[in-house]
Amino acid sequence: MAGAGRVLLILCLLSSFYGLGASLYGARTGQTEWVDSGRRAMYSVLGMSAIAFVILDVAFISSDFSYNIVASGSSTTTPFLYRAAAIWSTQQGSLLLWVMLLSFWSSLALFLTRRRVREIVPYAQSVLLGFSIFFVGLIVLFANPFATRANPPVEGAGLDPLLRHTTMMVHPPMLYSGFTLLLVPFAFCIGALMSGRLGAEWIQVTRRFALAGWLCLGLGLLLGARWSYTELGWGGYWEWDPVENAALMPFLVCTAYIHSIMIQEKRGMLKVWNASLILLAGTLAIVGDFLVRSGILSSIHAFVSDPTLNVAFVVLISTMVLGSVWLVTYRRSALSSDHRLDSLVSREGVFLLQNMVLVALAAVVFWLTFFPLISEALTGQQTSVGPPVFAHFVVPLALVVVALSGIGPIISWRRVTVAKLKRSFAFPVAVGLGILVLLAFVSGVTQHVFAYIMFGLGGFVVASVAQEFFRGARARRAMTGESPGRALVALVERNRRRYGGYLVHAGVAVALVGVAGSTSFQHQRFATLKPGQSVHLDGYTLRYTHPTAQASAQKISFGAALAVTKGGHHVTTLHTSYGLYPSLDALQPIGRFLNTSDGAQTESRVGLDSGALRDLWVVISPNLGPLQSLVSQGDAKFSSAILAAERAPAAQRASQLNTIFQLRDVFINDVAQRFVSRPWASTFLVEVSPLVMWLWIGAIIAGLGGLIALWPVPRRSPAGVRPVRRRRGRLGTLPARSPGTVPEPERERELV
Amino acid sequence: MAYALVLVVLAGVIYLISGPLRAAHRPDDPEGETADVAELEAARDAKYREIRDAELDARTGKLSDEDYADLDGSLRAEAVQILHQLDEARSHEEVPSGS
Numbered sequence: 001m002a003g004a005g006r007v008l009l010i011l012c013l014l015s016s017f018y019g020l021g022a023s024l025y026g027a028r029t030g031q032t033e034w035v036d037s038g039r040r041a042m043y044s045v046l047g048m049s050a051i052a053f054v055i056l057d058v059a060f061i062s063s064d065f066s067y068n069i070v071a072s073g074s075s076t077t078t079p080f081l082y083r084a085a086a087i088w089s090t091q092q093g094s095l096l097l098w099v100m101l102l103s104f105w106s107s108l109a110l111f112l113t114r115r116r117v118r119e120i121v122p123y124a125q126s127v128l129l130g131f132s133i134f135f136v137g138l139i140v141l142f143a144n145p146f147a148t149r150a151n152p153p154v155e156g157a158g159l160d161p162l163l164r165h166t167t168m169m170v171h172p173p174m175l176y177s178g179f180t181l182l183l184v185p186f187a188f189c190i191g192a193l194m195s196g197r198l199g200a201e202w203i204q205v206t207r208r209f210a211l212a213g214w215l216c217l218g219l220g221l222l223l224g225a226r227w228s229y230t231e232l233g234w235g236g237y238w239e240w241d242p243v244e245n246a247a248l249m250p251f252l253v254c255t256a257y258i259h260s261i262m263i264q265e266k267r268g269m270l271k272v273w274n275a276s277l278i279l280l281a282g283t284l285a286i287v288g289d290f291l292v293r294s295g296i297l298s299s300i301h302a303f304v305s306d307p308t309l310n311v312a313f314v315v316l317i318s319t320m321v322l323g324s325v326w327l328v329t330y331r332r333s334a335l336s337s338d339h340r341l342d343s344l345v346s347r348e349g350v351f352l353l354q355n356m357v358l359v360a361l362a363a364v365v366f367w368l369t370f371f372p373l374i375s376e377a378l379t380g381q382q383t384s385v386g387p388p389v390f391a392h393f394v395v396p397l398a399l400v401v402v403a404l405s406g407i408g409p410i411i412s413w414r415r416v417t418v419a420k421l422k423r424s425f426a427f428p429v430a431v432g433l434g435i436l437v438l439l440a441f442v443s444g445v446t447q448h449v450f451a452y453i454m455f456g457l458g459g460f461v462v463a464s465v466a467q468e469f470f471r472g473a474r475a476r477r478a479m480t481g482e483s484p485g486r487a488l489v490a491l492v493e494r495n496r497r498r499y500g501g502y503l504v505h506a507g508v509a510v511a512l513v514g515v516a517g518s519t520s521f522q523h524q525r526f527a528t529l530k531p532g533q534s535v536h537l538d539g540y541t542l543r544y545t546h547p548t549a550q551a552s553a554q555k556i557s558f559g560a561a562l563a564v565t566k567g568g569h570h571v572t573t574l575h576t577s578y579g580l581y582p583s584l585d586a587l588q589p590i591g592r593f594l595n596t597s598d599g600a601q602t603e604s605r606v607g608l609d610s611g612a613l614r615d616l617w618v619v620i621s622p623n624l625g626p627l628q629s630l631v632s633q634g635d636a637k638f639s640s641a642i643l644a645a646e647r648a649p650a651a652q653r654a655s656q657l658n659t660i661f662q663l664r665d666v667f668i669n670d671v672a673q674r675f676v677s678r679p680w681a682s683t684f685l686v687e688v689s690p691l692v693m694w695l696w697i698g699a700i701i702a703g704l705g706g707l708i709a710l711w712p713v714p715r716r717s718p719a720g721v722r723p724v725r726r727r728r729g730r731l732g733t734l735p736a737r738s739p740g741t742v743p744e745p746e747r748e749r750e751l752v
Numbered sequence: 753m754a755y756a757l758v759l760v761v762l763a764g765v766i767y768l769i770s771g772p773l774r775a776a777h778r779p780d781d782p783e784g785e786t787a788d789v790a791e792l793e794a795a796r797d798a799k800y801r802e803i804r805d806a807e808l809d810a811r812t813g814k815l816s817d818e819d820y821a822d823l824d825g826s827l828r829a830e831a832v833q834i835l836h837q838l839d840e841a842r843s844h845e846e847v848p849s850g851s
Contacts, residue, residue, distance in 0.1 A: 004754035008761065015765060036772035044765040051761065117790055201794035265798040266805075412814035413805060414823060424814055468812060475811035495808065 002067060005055040005146040008048045012099070013140050015041045015048070016132040023129065027122030027195075035122045039110045042125065045132050046103035053100050056093060056145055060086050065152040069093055069145055075158035077554040085169040086159045088176075091293060091306065092145035097173065098289065099135045102180040105209065106132070109184045113205050117188075120202050124191030131183055134316055142308050153584075161581045161603035165231045167223040175220035175247050179285040181213030182250055185257075186282025189275050193327040198334050200265045203274065208710055210258060210278065213285075215706040217251040222699045233604030233619040235524060235687050237695070238515075240390040242297035245369040246288035249362045253281040256358040259351045259408075266413065267348070268338030272328060273355070275335065279324040284362070286317055297372060342414045345421075350411055354404040357397055364393045391519075395450050399457060402512055405505040406432075406461035409468045427467050432460030451520035454512055461509035465502045472499070496708050503705025511698025517691030518615075524687045531679050538688040541565045542618065547679045548577065551672035553665055556580045556593055558622040558675050560682060562607065574607030576620045576684075589642060590634035593668055594624060610693050617687040626680050630671050638664055792838040799831045 019041025026034030056067070060083050065071040069090040074083050087093035106128040113121055139145065185206035192202040224244060225237035238244065257277040263270050290313040291297060293306070328335070341348055367374075368385045375383040410424040436456035472495075473488040482490060492499040527535035529544040536542075541564070548559040559577030563570065583592045583599025591598040609616040638660065645656035806827060810820035 001754050001757075004757050007758045011758075011762065011765065015769070018769065033772040033775070037769050040769045040771065044768055048761060048765065051757075197791065199791040199794055200798055201790045204794045204797065265794075266802045268795075410814065412809040413802070415819055416814070417816050417819060420814055420816055471812035472808065475808075495804075498805070498808070 001055045001059075002146040002148045005052045006140075006144065008052045008055075009096075009136060009140050009144075009146070012045045012048045012052075013133065013136045015044045016129050016136055019045070020126050020129040020133065023122045023125040027126070032118070035118075035125065036114075038122070038125055038129065039114065042103060042110055042129060042132070043107050045129075045136070046100070046107045049096065049100045049103055049136075052146075053087070053096055056096060057084060057087050060084065060093075063156065065154070065156050066148045067145075068147045068149055071149070071153055071156045073157070073159060075156035078156075078159045079164075081169060082159050082164050086163075088172045089159055089163050090145070091309075092139065092143040092147075094172065094176070095135060095139050095143050095293075096145050098176050098180065099132065099139065101173070101176050102128075102131060102135060102183065105177070105181050105184055106187075109188075109206065109209055113188075117191075117197065117201050117205055119195040119197050120188060120191035122191070123194040124187040124202075127187035127190045128183065131187075134312070138309060138312060142306070142312075155584065157584050158581060158601075161579060161601045162231060164603065165227050167227045171220055171223040171227060174216050174223060175288075178213045178215075178217030178220055178247065179250070179289055181209050181216060182254060182278075182281050182285040184209040184213075185278045186285075189278045189282075190323070190327065193275065193331050196331065196334060198271060198275075198331065200261075200268070203261045203264060207258075207261065208712075210254060210261075210281075211706065211710050213281075214251065214254045214258060215703065215710065217247050217254070218699070218706070219703060221247050221251065222696070222703075226696070229692075230606050230608060231604065233606060233621075233685070235617065235619070235685055236519075237692075240365075240368070240385075240387050242291050242369050245365050246291040249365050249369075250281045250284040250288060252358050252362040252365070253277055253284060256355040256362075257281055260355050263348050263351060269341070269348075270352075271335040271337065272332065275328055276324075277355075277359075279320075279328070283317060283320045283324065284366075286313070286320060289313075290317065291369075297369070343416070345411070345416055347408060347411050347413045350404055350408045354401060354408065357400045357404070361394060361397045361401070364397065365390070368393070398512065399450065399453055402454065402457045402461060402509055405508060406457065406464040409502050409505060410464045424467075428460045428464035431463035432456045435459040448520040451516040454516035458509045458513035458516075462506050465506040468502055469499065492708065494713075496711055496713055500705045500707070500709030500711075503708060504702045505705075507698045507700070507702025507705055509698070510701060511695050514691045514694030514696075514698055518689040518695065521691075522687060522689045524685070526683060526685055528681045528683045530681045535684065535686055537686050539566055540571065540616065540688060542574070542616075542684075542686055544682075544684070545573075547676050547682070548575075549672040549675045551665075551669040553661075554581070556668065556672050557605075558620070558624075558672070558682075559605070560620045560684070562618055562684075564609070564616055572609040572616065574609060574616065574618050575605075576607035576618050577605040578620050578622050579603045579605065587639070588635045589638035589664055590631050590668065590671070594627060594631050594671070612693055613690060615687070615689045615692040617689060619685050621683045621685070622675065623680065623682055627671055627674060630674070634664075634667055634671070638667070788841045788844075789838065792834060792841055796831065796834045796838060799827065799834055803827045803831065 019038040021038075022034045022041065023038030026032060026036075026038060056069075058064075059067045059070050060074050061080070063070065063074060063076045063083070069087075069092050073090045073093070074086040078086065088097045110121065110125055110128070113124075185203075188202045188206045192198055221244070224247075228234075228239070229237040257274065260270050260277060261274050264274050290310075294310045294313060295306075296310065341352075343349065344352075368390055371385045372382040375381065406428060410428065411421070433456065435458075436452060439452055439455060469488065469491070472491045473484060476482065476487040476491050477484060480487065480490075523538040525535065525537055527542075529535060531544050531546055534541050534543040542562045543565070545561045545563050548557075548561065550557050550559075557577045557579040559575060562574045562576070564572050564574060579602065580594060580596075581601040581603070583601070588595070588598050592600060594600060596602060604619050607616075607618040641660050642657065645653055645660055648656055803824065806815065806820060806823050809815045810817070810824075815823065
């Protein structure tokens with residue numbers, strides 16, 4: 001089926017080329033049937049790429065090692081779910097996943113707009129098909145996932161042990177969904193600029209795609225952080241790695257865009273800004289993919305560098321940047337604002353300021369991420385920038401963003417009065433200041449000032465959001481007489497965008513409180529312990545009770561159990577381990593199991609006890625030095641035995657080798673059990689990190705808010721009102737505003 | 753098997769893509785919107801949302817009664833203007849020019 005997969009990808013490429021030509025021809029001649037045909041070309045790309053993906057995934061699941069990427073990225077001993085997900089651990093497979101997701105979101109957007117924004121769609125369609133040509137072209141020409149070999153190996157190299165983690169099955173598709181979703185509003189913005197239809201309609205039809213892209217990127221970042229925290233064994237969840245930053249930059253710009261488009265929708269303002277933001281977000285999405293695939297910046301997440309792909313990506317990114325700048329400049333007069341800002345002290349003013357800070361944040365992250373390349377270009381030497389430098393610039397800006405996310409919900413559009421400001425701000429400010437005073441009184445703020453400010457601001461934001469929910473529900477109750485719970489649900493149901501957004505603000509504030517607490521007040525130390533010895537940290541005592549070891553032909557793991565006590569009371573028992581996966585390429589029959597220098601791959605299992613106030617975290621780094629003499633002896637003995645067996649007559653060779661491998665497994669097990677029977681000292685990294693759980697809880701709240709804002713509002717059509725087409729004369733009586741009614745969708749109908 | 757799959761897919765793709773061209777001389781889709789109508793409908797929906805937001809702001813204590821009355825009045829006037837334009841655009845759409 002490999003041949004069929006390759007042919008399908010070539011057909012995808014041809015279909016994309018046809019679709020692009022048909023769409024542009026339809027746009028120029030006004031013949032909509034060509035545009036419709038071009039749209040269907042995108043549907044066909046989705047169908048064919050999905051079939052190709054299934055063919056490849058079946059090869060992974062069935063361990064068909066005649067496929068090169070299956071042999072290099074999977075094995076028969078890889079568990080089923082990881083085999084199914086191993087497809088995107090390879091450059092070629094992940095490109096195919098990207099194409100499938102791009103064509104899926106593009107098809108969905110084009111289907112939903114097939115009868116709308118007809119002057120914009122042909123150009124947007126062309127841009128999306130252009131992206132399809134680029135990525136399918138990369139696969140067809142440079143990264144063929146269906147490449148096969150005539151003599152397949154009996155066993156594959158296996159999935160990278162670090163990727164054998166539940167979150168890794170969802171993390172890459174989530175990030176790729178985020179990146180590809182952002183290309184939809186990018187394409188429609190280009191379409192609007194090319195067609196000259198620069199009102200708010202292109203924003204309306206793509207707003208949910210931008211929001212979904214934001215949500216997927218956020219979820220992807222969260223899953224990546226969780227993987228880093230529980231799998232990588234370095235003790236944190238965010239390290240300002242280039243590939244982490246690759247998703248953060250479009251996420252920040254998209255956050256700004258989601259806010260600023262409200263101003264364009266309502267006031268016809270910021271058209272240049274909004275177009276620039278989404279063009280930047282789309283370009284950064286491609287830059288993000290480039291960073292993952294190019295390996296130009298050192299990252300644990302990146303694929304191996306491929307110069308051919310790098311050149312292609314640089315050409316695409318340059319085209320996007322230059323084309324975007326030219327189009328915005330060309331249309332600058334048509335992009336002028338319909339209105340002016342009434343007052344800086346208004347929600348529009350807050351959004352503007354927040355936008356500037358978010359873009360500044362993205363710019364800082366971009367500059368520091370690419371600083372190694374910039375320094376290399378200037379000095380000839382790559383200079384890396386560590387997390388403290390990022391924190392130095394990012395933390396103050398993040399504090400401003402959090403403060404503004406609390407101010408936004410409690411300030412009205414267009415104008416405010418001092419009296420109303422006082423009334424709206426009194427409770428949230430009191431909560432924020434109360435938290436600050438309490439913390440200062442309890443702990444005495446002498447250091448970590450930014451963290452304390454974040455706690456105060458977190459309280460301010462949560463209080464402002466809670467106040468909004470309370471006041472909204474109270475107003476609804478007063479008018480409808482509903483129960484408090486029902487009023488709250490109905491309020492959110494009928495104003496999903498507003499209250500979903502408020503929940504996101506609260507969630508982000510809670511998450512950042514978790515970040516501030518866990519990074520500023522973390523206690524961490526390395527300890528080298530023998531069984532029975534203890535280490536003390538932040539009031540906890542961790543005693544290394546006993547070592548553990550397990551060995552098989554697939555994996556050797558060395559671990560430890562640690563009993564944790566506080567004040568003499570047992571708190572928990574933590575189990576941590578260090579796993580080694582044998583290399584298939586190395587010659588040393590024993591060393592390839594135990595020595596990373598011989599190609600053995602490693603993973604860490606963290607011992608973790610999570611709580612609302614603190615996480616206890618430990619990871620073992622076993623000293624394998626005492627085993628080296630045994631390993632060397634084993635290598636010598638088994639190498640000569642294997643050599644002798646291979647020289648034996650063919651009839652005896654198989655049985656002799658089989659016996660040797662059985663003895664080798666026994667030997668490896670004996671070596672591993674030495675760690676338990678004659679234990680020596682191992683090194684542990686131990687951490688007590690406060691409030692980490694609030695990072696995950698905050699992110700879940702923010703995700704829930706994003707889903708609420710994303711969920712479509714059902715359109716109600718009251719009896720007697722024709723919802724779509726009206727005739728002349730229907731507009732005449734505008735009902736008087738009735739002070740006793742809550743705004744509802746039906747009220748919108750009253751206007752006509 | 754592989755050849756059959758490719759042929760079936762190819763036939764399906766050609767049938768799918770050529771569909772609109774085979775039915776090329778059909779009348780325009782009556783449900784479709786002109787660009788002007790789409791733009792005005794977007795403006796109308798945004799204005800409705802603005803009216804609702806202003807009302808919710810007033811009810812949750814962020815706007816004074818005077819400010820709200822002033823704001824609501826101007827927003828409704830703008831909404832009426834958009835609705836007039838929308839009616840006009842639709843009537844142009846329904847009655848072909850020159851008839």
